[in-house]
Amino acid sequence: MNLNKVLVAGRLTRDVQLKRTPSGAAVADIGVAVNRTFTDASGQKREETCFVDVVLWRKQAELCHKYLRKGSPIFIEGRLTLDSWEDREGQRRSKLRVVADNFQFVGGDRAGREEFAQAPAAAAEAAPEAVPDDVPPEPAGDIPF
Numbered sequence: 457m458n459l460n461k462v463l464v465a466g467r468l469t470r471d472v473q474l475k476r477t478p479s480g481a482a483v484a485d486i487g488v489a490v491n492r493t494f495t496d497a498s499g500q501k502r503e504e505t506c507f508v509d510v511v512l513w514r515k516q517a518e519l520c521h522k523y524l525r526k527g528s529p530i531f532i533e534g535r536l537t538l539d540s541w542e543d544r545e546g547q548r549r550s551k552l553r554v555v556a557d558n559f560q561f562v563g564g565d566r567a568g569r570e571e572f573a574q575a576p577a578a579a580a581e582a583a584p585e586a587v588p589d590d591v592p593p594e595p596a597g598d599i600p601f
Contacts, residue, residue, distance in 0.1 A: 460535040462554050464508050465562070466490035468528045474521040484517035485553075486510050488530060509553040510534065516556055529562035 469487035476482060490506045510532055512520055524530065534554040543549050 462534050462536055463532070464488055464490060464510070464534075464554060465531045466508070466529070468524055468526050468530060469507065471526050472517075472521040472524055474517055482514050482517040482521075484512045484520055486512065486520065486530075488532065509551065510556055511553060512556045512559070516559060520559070523561060531560040531562050532556050533558045 466488040469489050472484050472486055474482055474484050486509075488508045488510055490508060491503055492506070493501060493503045496502050520530075532554060534556040536552055537555050538550055538552055540548065540550045
């Protein structure tokens with residue numbers, strides 16, 4: 457059985473920066489802070505924050521850019537992907553991030569309305585998502601464990 461599913465609920469760590477690929481596809485890289493409160497072994501309440509990098513494509517990227525700002529709450533469903541590259545010094549680098557399949561705005565506007573509660577995903581579910589020509593393919597090969 458194979459399953460690659462991630463659920464993340466948190467707040468944006470910065471304003472959404474919308475970019476376009478050379479082919480015109482909208483893309484947004486966002487950071488989401490997820491807080492966890494727990495009691496440590498000494499009985500003290502502690503809080504830790506996990507920072508998650510997320511990439512959104514096309515309409516989802518445009519909607520996030522239009523409606524969300526730093527501090528906005530968001531719920532994301534997606535999958536993990538491993539990006540690998542070589543830095544300027546020739547060192548191999550890699551980074552895990554979430555590719556959003558779907559997201560939901562959490563909360564509403566100041567009047568409490570939730571008219572934009574869920575991002576439209578019908579188009580994404582109706583047909584497989586084409587990868588833009590300028591996005592490197594995911595590496596093939598054995599699982600590294």
